[in-house]
Amino acid sequence: MSVKIISKTCTGPVNIAVIKYWGKRDEKLILPINASLSGTLDQQQLRAKTTVAASAGFTKDRMWLNGQEQSLDNPRLQNVLKEIRRRARKRKSGCEDDLDMLTWRVHICSENNFPTAAGLASSAAGLACLVFSLSKLFNVDGDISDIARQGSGSACRSVYGGFVEWEMGKEKDGSDSVARQVASENHWPEMRVLILVVSADKKHVGSTAGMQTSVKTSPLLKHRAEKIVPERMQAMIEAIQKKDFESFADLTMKDSNQFHSVCLDTYPPISYMTDISHKIVRMVHAINAHFKKSVLAYTFDAGPNACLYLLEDHVPLVLGFINHFFPYDVNNEQYIRGLLSEPQKPEQKLLNDIPINPQPVGALQYIIHTKVGPGPQLLEEEHSLLDVSGMPTSLINA
Amino acid sequence: MSVKIISKTCTGPVNIAVIKYWGKRDEKLILPINASLSGTLDQQQLRAKTTVAASAGFTKDRMWLNGQEQSLDNPRLQNVLKEIRRRARKRKSGCEDDLDMLTWRVHICSENNFPTAAGLASSAAGLACLVFSLSKLFNVDGDISDIARQGSGSACRSVYGGFVEWEMGKEKDGSDSVARQVASENHWPEMRVLILVVSADKKHVGSTAGMQTSVKTSPLLKHRAEKIVPERMQAMIEAIQKKDFESFADLTMKDSNQFHSVCLDTYPPISYMTDISHKIVRMVHAINAHFKKSVLAYTFDAGPNACLYLLEDHVPLVLGFINHFFPYDVNNEQYIRGLLSEPQKPEQKLLNDIPINPQPVGALQYIIHTKVGPGPQLLEEEHSLLDVSGMPTSLINA
Structure with a gap:
């Protein structure tokens, strides 16, 4: 006789911050020193996929990530499981069958459709997806962003679509440090994202350790968190609500720069951007200078990859610029992945205006x-x- | 009959700041938004050399730099010439012969014994040397650092040896924004400097334009100048007076990092350090971690070259580390220039502790x-x- 297994399978998205999260005021609850804001990316291109199952027949909690079994000892994962069960019990909703289910062991299986730890926010997608899957399994309703937050800070922003704010909150227990949708994915449908994968190398400093050191050592971070981010959050929310791309782009670029600035002010300093990252920055400013307004915004997370926000109309020409300055191996059919768009070669005189030398083939892995x-x-x-x-x-x- | 020519020939040193100058509150008078402090480097290795001559027979002011005639129209040079003549006239000292000399035209000839515009503070050495030479020519006594400052801000620190502070000053006319010797070159005779020349490429943003943009756009620079630098200056002066190398090194590295941090917070961002610069940073922190104290300090100016401060005793081993991680072409007999010191190869187990891959030959040009x-x-x-x-x-x- 086989023992009953209940399972749910879900996907969860990556998010790319335009106002950056860097620094915790509570390491255990994962409470940030400033609010942050991100765009949630389409799951056609980048997603975590997770199945969670519970059964009276399972003898212990187990987890497989990208095909390999992993320990569940991680205190953050334990916090997530405990909190989901606590909430399910509190609501007395239990599972669809039986309150007993809350005592059953779980099996978790998760995979990403993109390389992990390459600076593509894989843990945010993974944790948001896990928490969402568990909430479906245990019939937990309402906002689950605070549970995702305890799994991996910025994961809380991946529980909603569109543009999402992670409120800093003031409470010691973290109850008000939650995600909130600023605008749905239908609000600004022209918004496109190009991710320029510079390198899939491991980071030299992980973000958890990095932000701890920054909080301890950077005199500029405190000023940023207290004085600068609050104003920027307000301006960014307004830019998104008004669909004001120029303001959105300028704020996005300034905030990415300031995040990396604070990393450099950390002791010992942290440098996530590489020479290629900085060449992308110069290309973007040169393109914007040509258009006499910001039509393209870069943002860099804790790694060298560039994430470019732009409107649909500009995609072909921007891809043309990228192909010129970061030429690709013509044998690489997988160079541009995801949504289809034909790169449009910029006119030569336009290229001549841009004082950057084309890079050798291979500077970018793919887009x-x-x-x-x-x-x-x-x-x-x-x-x-x-x-x-x-x-x-x-x-x-x- | 030949017309009399009076001339003086002088040399002037480079200085390398350990608390950085970045940002002017007055563009014309070159008044800084914060104090700064530097070490003056020995002229055996790096110096500007200038001859200034005055004669009733010269028909116009002329200048030659590194063998090529240059215009003297530059308003900063004009200010320097005007100020020297004004001061000579005021003191009624005139020249050794004749007050008439103040109406004579001057010829200026200057050369550096190192490449210009390679981020080696050539303009500071050049301007300090010019002002010093002119002061000798026109018999101007007393502090001339404010005149050098008007020629090229940080040149004011090159008019003294040892460790030199450039006081920010408060007066609108700049009269109190002068250089002051904190300690002479004999105070800390063990102090050594290694300059790692990463690249002699032209800067992507010159420092005059760069600091203007930073003052206009970086929210972090204002905080740095007002809140952070004053404390650091005090701590740095104390470290030098006490010959406390660890404090000196930590402050030097933190301030270099913060200067580059502010450059990155500028909009558009400025990045002077390259991947190689950041690898040098990691090597220095790894060496210090090995010694369990700071025995080596890096500082980077507006370019990719590293300037390392260290005590004499550590030079052989540090050169050994550098040769390991930044190997040189064995045919390059000019790889290590200046003071003699035999690199000491670090033990293999010590190298194994340092998580950096040796770079390809040629990452450094010379030392x-x-x-x-x-x-x-x-x-x-x-x-x-x-x-x-x-x-x-x-x-x-x-």
């Missing part, structure tokens, strides 16, 4: 073309990553 | 080994760069 998209999605059972016995359908033998 | 030295020097007539007719003894035909 992902995507857009702003919805929050996590519940999938049909047929998409499950776990089989009828609760084991992964595909495993990488280590 | 200059020097020390803290005296202020400008007056030379004998035989060293003149102008001949008996007041024309350069050697000219490059353009």
Whole structure:
């Protein structure tokens, strides 16, 4: 006789901050020293996919990430599981069958459709997806962003689509440090995103350790968090509500620069951007100078990859510029991935105005073309990553 | 009958700031938004050399720099000439012969023994040397740092040897924005300097334009200048007076980082450091981690070259580390220039502890080994760069 297994499978999106989160005021609850704001990216191009299953027949909690079993000992994951169960119990909703389910062990299986730890916010997508999946499994309603936050700070912004604010909050227990949708994915449908993957190397300093050191050592970070970000958040929300791309772009670029500025003011200093990252920055400013307004915005997370926000109309020409300054191996059919768009070669005299030398082939690995998209999605059972016995359908033998 | 020519020939030193100057409150008078402090480097390795001559027979003011004639129209040079003449007249000292001399035209010939505009503070050495030479020519006594300041801000620190403070000053006319010797070159004779020349490329943004943009656009610069630098100046002066190398090193590195941090917070952002610069930073922190204290300090000016301050005892081992991580072409006999010191190869297990990959040959162009030295020097007539007719003894035909 087989023991019943209940499971849910969901996908969760990546988000790319335009006002950056850097620094915690509470390490355990993951409470930030300033508010932040991001665009949620479409899951067609980048997503985590997670199946969570519970069964009286499981003997222990287990987790598989990208085909390899991982420990669940991580205190952040434990906090997430505890908090989901606590909330399910509190609501007395239990699961669809039985309150007993809250005592069952869980199996978690998750995979990304993009490389992890490459500065593409994989943990945010993964944790948001996990928390969303668990909330479906245990029938937890309402805002779950604070649970995702405890799994991986910026994951809280990935529980909603469109443009999402992570409120700093004031309470010691973190109850008001939650995500809030500023505008849905339908508000500004022309918004596009190009991710320029510079390198998939491991970071020299992880973001958790990096932001701890910044909080301890950077005299500029405190000033940024207290004085500068509050004003920028307000201006950014207004720019998004008004669909004012120029203000959106300038604020995005200034805030990315200031985040990396604070990393450099950290002791020892942290440098995530590389020479290629800085060449992309110069290209973007040169393109904007040509248009006499900001039509393109860069932002860099804790890694060298550039994320460019722009409107649909400018995609072909911007891809043309990128192809000129960062030429690709013509044998690389996978150079531009995601949404289709034909690069438009810029006129020569326009290129001559831009004082940057084209880089050698290979400076960029590839480009992902995507857009702003919805929050996590519940999938049909047929998409499950776990089989009828609760084991992964595909495993990488280590 | 030949017309009399009076001339003086002097040398002037480079200085390398350990608390950085970045931002003017008065563009014309060159008044800074914060105080700064530097070490003056020995002129055996790096110096400007200038001959100034005055004669009733000269028909116009002329200047030759590194063998090529240059315009003297530059308003900063005009200010320097005007101010020197004004001061000479005021003191009624005139020249040794005749007050008439103040109406005579001047010929100026100057050359550096190192590449200009390579981020090696050539303008500071050049202007300090020019002002010192003119002061000798016109018998101007007393502090001349404010005149040098009007020629090129940080040049004021090159008019003294040892460790030199440039006081910010408060007066509108700049009369209190002068250089002051904190300690002479004999105070801390063990201090050594290694300059790692990463690249002699032209800067992407000159420092005059760069600091203007920073003052206009960086919200962090204002905070730095008002709140952070005053405390650091005090701590740095104390560290030098006490010969406390660890404090000196930590403050030097933190202030270099913060200067580059503010450059990145500028809009559009300015990035002077390259990937190689950041690798040097990591190497220095790794070496200090090995010694469990700061034995080595980096500082970067508006360019990618690293300037390392360290004590004499550590030079051989540090050169050994540098040779390991930044290997040189064995055919390059000029790789380490200046003071003699035999690199000491670090033990393999020590190298294994440092998580940096050795760079390809050529990452560094060369290394200059020097020390803290005296202020400008007056030379004998035989060293003149102008001949008996007041024309350069050697000219490059353009």
